[in-house]
Amino acid sequence: MEIARRRFDTLIIGAGGGGLRAALHLSSADAHVAVVSKVFPTRSHTVAAQGGVNAALANVRPDNWHWHMFDTVKGSDYLGDQDAIEYMCRAAPQAVYELEHFGVPFSRLDDGRIYQRQFGGQSMNFGGEQAARTCAAADRTGHAILQSLYQQNIRARTHFFDEYFAIDLIKDHEGYLLGAVVMNIANSELLLIEAKTTLLATGGAGQLFRTNTNALINTGDGMAMALRAGIPLQDMEFFQFHPTGIAGKGMLISEAVRGEGGYLVNADGERFMEHYAPNAKDLASRDVVSRAIATEVREGRGCGEHRDHVLLKVDHLGAETVHQRLPGICDMVRTFLGTDPAESPIPVAPTAHYTMGGIPTNRFGQVIVPLQHGPEEPVPGLYAAGECACVSVHGANRLGGNSLLDILVFGRAAANHIVDYLHENRYHKPCPTDGADPALARLARWEQQGDGETVDHLRTELAQIMEENCGVFRTEEVMQDGLDKVTALSGRMGDVRLTDHSKIFNTARIEALELENLMDVALATVASALQRKESRGAHSRIDYPERDDVQWLRHSLYHRDTRTVDYKPVRTRPITVDSFPPKERVY
Amino acid sequence: MKFSIYRYNPDTDTAPAMQAMELDDNQVTPGMMLLDALLLLKAQDESLSFRRSCGEGVCGSDGMNINGRNGLACITPLAALKTPVAVRPLPGLPVVRDLIVDLEQFYQQYRAVNPWLINKDPVPEVERRQTPEQRAQLDGLYECILCACCSTACPSFWWNPDKFLGPAALLQSWRFLADSRDQATDERLANLEGPFKLFRCHTIMNCVEVCPKGLNPTRAIGRIKELMVKRSM
Numbered sequence: 001m002e003i004a005r006r007r008f009d010t011l012i013i014g015a016g017g018g019g020l021r022a023a024l025h026l027s028s029a030d031a032h033v034a035v036v037s038k039v040f041p042t043r044s045h046t047v048a049a050q051g052g053v054n055a056a057l058a059n060v061r062p063d064n065w066h067w068h069m070f071d072t073v074k075g076s077d078y079l080g081d082q083d084a085i086e087y088m089c090r091a092a093p094q095a096v097y098e099l100e101h102f103g104v105p106f107s108r109l110d111d112g113r114i115y116q117r118q119f120g121g122q123s124m125n126f127g128g129e130q131a132a133r134t135c136a137a138a139d140r141t142g143h144a145i146l147q148s149l150y151q152q153n154i155r156a157r158t159h160f161f162d163e164y165f166a167i168d169l170i171k172d173h174e175g176y177l178l179g180a181v182v183m184n185i186a187n188s189e190l191l192l193i194e195a196k197t198t199l200l201a202t203g204g205a206g207q208l209f210r211t212n213t214n215a216l217i218n219t220g221d222g223m224a225m226a227l228r229a230g231i232p233l234q235d236m237e238f239f240q241f242h243p244t245g246i247a248g249k250g251m252l253i254s255e256a257v258r259g260e261g262g263y264l265v266n267a268d269g270e271r272f273m274e275h276y277a278p279n280a281k282d283l284a285s286r287d288v289v290s291r292a293i294a295t296e297v298r299e300g301r302g303c304g305e306h307r308d309h310v311l312l313k314v315d316h317l318g319a320e321t322v323h324q325r326l327p328g329i330c331d332m333v334r335t336f337l338g339t340d341p342a343e344s345p346i347p348v349a350p351t352a353h354y355t356m357g358g359i360p361t362n363r364f365g366q367v368i369v370p371l372q373h374g375p376e377e378p379v380p381g382l383y384a385a386g387e388c389a390c391v392s393v394h395g396a397n398r399l400g401g402n403s404l405l406d407i408l409v410f411g412r413a414a415a416n417h418i419v420d421y422l423h424e425n426r427y428h429k430p431c432p433t434d435g436a437d438p439a440l441a442r443l444a445r446w447e448q449q450g451d452g453e454t455v456d457h458l459r460t461e462l463a464q465i466m467e468e469n470c471g472v473f474r475t476e477e478v479m480q481d482g483l484d485k486v487t488a489l490s491g492r493m494g495d496v497r498l499t500d501h502s503k504i505f506n507t508a509r510i511e512a513l514e515l516e517n518l519m520d521v522a523l524a525t526v527a528s529a530l531q532r533k534e535s536r537g538a539h540s541r542i543d544y545p546e547r548d549d550v551q552w553l554r555h556s557l558y559h560r561d562t563r564t565v566d567y568k569p570v571r572t573r574p575i576t577v578d579s580f581p582p583k584e585r586v587y
Numbered sequence: 588m589k590f591s592i593y594r595y596n597p598d599t600d601t602a603p604a605m606q607a608m609e610l611d612d613n614q615v616t617p618g619m620m621l622l623d624a625l626l627l628l629k630a631q632d633e634s635l636s637f638r639r640s641c642g643e644g645v646c647g648s649d650g651m652n653i654n655g656r657n658g659l660a661c662i663t664p665l666a667a668l669k670t671p672v673a674v675r676p677l678p679g680l681p682v683v684r685d686l687i688v689d690l691e692q693f694y695q696q697y698r699a700v701n702p703w704l705i706n707k708d709p710v711p712e713v714e715r716r717q718t719p720e721q722r723a724q725l726d727g728l729y730e731c732i733l734c735a736c737c738s739t740a741c742p743s744f745w746w747n748p749d750k751f752l753g754p755a756a757l758l759q760s761w762r763f764l765a766d767s768r769d770q771a772t773d774e775r776l777a778n779l780e781g782p783f784k785l786f787r788c789h790t791i792m793n794c795v796e797v798c799p800k801g802l803n804p805t806r807a808i809g810r811i812k813e814l815m816v817k818r819s820m
Contacts, residue, residue, distance in 0.1 A: 103704030
């Protein structure tokens with residue numbers, strides 16, 4: 001089958017903050033850039049980020065990047081790569097100032113500088129008093145950033161392919177990445193985009209879990225494309241459960257609520273975080289707070305008819321502060337609960353939120369894979385940034401405010417490296433004639449007619465299994481059951497049939513392709529989780545309650561072809577400063 | 588619960604038609620939003636097509652016409668809707684399929700107002716200062732999610748979609764005119780001159796009525812007009 005072709009210097013898949021930050025840098029450097037996104041760019045999930053972006057600006061309290069680095073390493077439960085973390089924390093202030101120059105409407109202090117709020121896991125002076133490091137545009141920071149980045153890209157005349165779905169990457173026989181096959185959702189026409197460099201910026205996979213804070217589009221598309229291209233996924237067992245999703249519904253209630261002075265209470269009206277984190281209390285790291293809530297609920301101190309959640313109180317802050325600092329939260333709570341947070345507490349529970357693992361990269365955004373038994377090597381032409389990537393700055397647990405930072409810093413870092421790469425690789429490599437075949441086969445499969453299972457059915461079952469078998473607290477037995485069930489479910493994928501074969505804006509087919517992606521990412525997640533026999537960050541095992549740095553201070557790598565997990569060392573050496581060695585983690 | 592949903596697939600249908608669809612009472616739970624219902628209806632018939640993403644009113648994907656009024660399906664409570672709930676695509680734009688409209692014209696209007704900050708000074712090493720009062724001028728403007736509910740509710744937009752910029756784009760224009768950091772006031776105003784781009788707004792205020800974020804494009808348009816008058820004196 002003959003497919004239309006287009007050539008660009010760089011193909012960026014995903015138009016959230018990471019993809020758009022990279023695109024802006026590349027367009028400004030006169031590279032010929034294509035951004036492919038399955039939704040119009042401003043609908044990408046970056047839009048939903050609320051609380052803010054971390055940078056040691058010291059606008060409110062003393063701060064420096066080295067303290068930020070310490071907090072991030074500690075927050076990661078020492079699984080983060082310290083060279084990447086140093087790079088990110090050093091680059092953070094510049095990344096935020098750039099945003100301000102792009103037009104982001106940050107909230108302001110009286111002296112006109114950017115407003116910064118307290119967030120969880122932040123400290124001054126390497127574990128001292130609470131820091132105020134999170135730069136905020138009210139509680140709509142992601143929206144403000146995404147809009148400004150898109151606007152700047154319009155100015156820079158970046159070439160957008162809106163509502164195009166990426167099917168598969170194209171690789172030649174030497175292992176060079178040459179672009180991707182994408183589909184125009186509006187009419188199902190295929191396009192082969194040849195590119196000297198390809199950046200995956202496709203975001204996370206929150207739809208793995210039934211109750212999640214994520215948009216319906218967060219289906220791990222880039223991660224699954226990487227898996228199918230023979231690239232392993234790193235640290236997939238680490239999935240963040242945000243402490244405060246609206247109970248039973250999942251909408252995110254920003255950590256900013258606690259940053260502004262809100263706190264959690266159990267059924268007895270007790271401020272229980274005091275027992276779990278005597279110093280930081282409600283502003284301990286997310287893994288700590290989520291476990292505390294789950295423990296309160298398990299021990300019978302949950303609230304409500306089913307005793308399945310706790311309450312987040314802000315009414316003591318006064319209506320003015322609440323409405324001014326947290327307008328988006330107020331809107332959301334009014335809409336979904338019919339209450340005003342300034343008057344009544346918000347029912348919350350730990351909710352699947354963020355994929356810490358992903359496509360392994362170095363701090364230049366290059367995708368790196370292990371060679372047989374030797375060292376790692378970049379996949380030529382392939383980059384990844386943001387939630388789909390694992391660089392790894394978040395390790396076993398991400399700090400609030402570090403995800404927006406991650407996409408900005410590493411979107412830009414990848415673009416920097418791409419500019420250099422383009423200087424040295426001036427011409428497109430020839431695309432093999434069979435390069436598009438895997439993508440075509442993938443699509444042809446969904447043309448099968450007849451009776452079968454439905455996409456909706458399997459997707460619902462998958463999310464249920466993941467929630468029950470790979471949640472906040474884990475055991476060997478439960479996860480083995482989960483792996484068996486997901487494996488069986490993935491075996492049933494062959495029986496799924498579409499009834500809608502229309503060429504016009506076929507969302508049923510898109511959902512089928514997304515389900516394939518989710519299934520691969522689910523297998524990676526539960527297989528990696530089962531293998532890791534310790535508790536670290538977001539991966540809490542009842543049967544292995546301690547962190548084990550002797551055996552498990554290492555990254556996992558899940559391979560799709562063999563469905564096996566192997567490991568690589570953590571990069572504990574920063575770029576210029578001393579390493580932060582693993583210590584007991586108390587907040 | 589009964590629904591009446593606009594269906595049209597140009598691949599197979601000669602003309603659009605309203606289709607009756609129904610959910611069992613036990614599928615309808617308290618607090619459910621219209622989007623939840625549409626997702627359940629799509630589980631019955633996967634060919635039902637609509638855009639959706641965040642499910643909480645921040646991405647702007649699922650603007651549609653609900654019982655005659657534009658809104659976001661994900662933050663429209665089912666309990667408040669008269670049945671059968673009539674769901675149609677946003678009016679005034681070409682329908683691609685079912686509830687999906689072609690938004691290209693809407694996006695063109697957005698791009699036409701140069702919706703980015705223009706500041707001609709050398710870039711400082713740190714942030715540009717802005718007082719909380721100056722920043723407060725942007726409240727009610729920067730929150731726009733480009734859902735197109737307002738522009739497609741506007742008769743002036745229906746009549747002159749190629750000449751009038753519509754409430755969403757004009758709200759964006761004012762968002763930058765109102766920004767103390769922006770230095771392109773003259774160019775922005777010059778760009779809006781003429782009888783159509785701005786002045787086709789007849790303050791019908793449908794835009795204010797339907798905005799799911801509670802924004803007020805009519806007021807923004809009024810402010811642009813005031814500024815234009817002030818500048819010309």
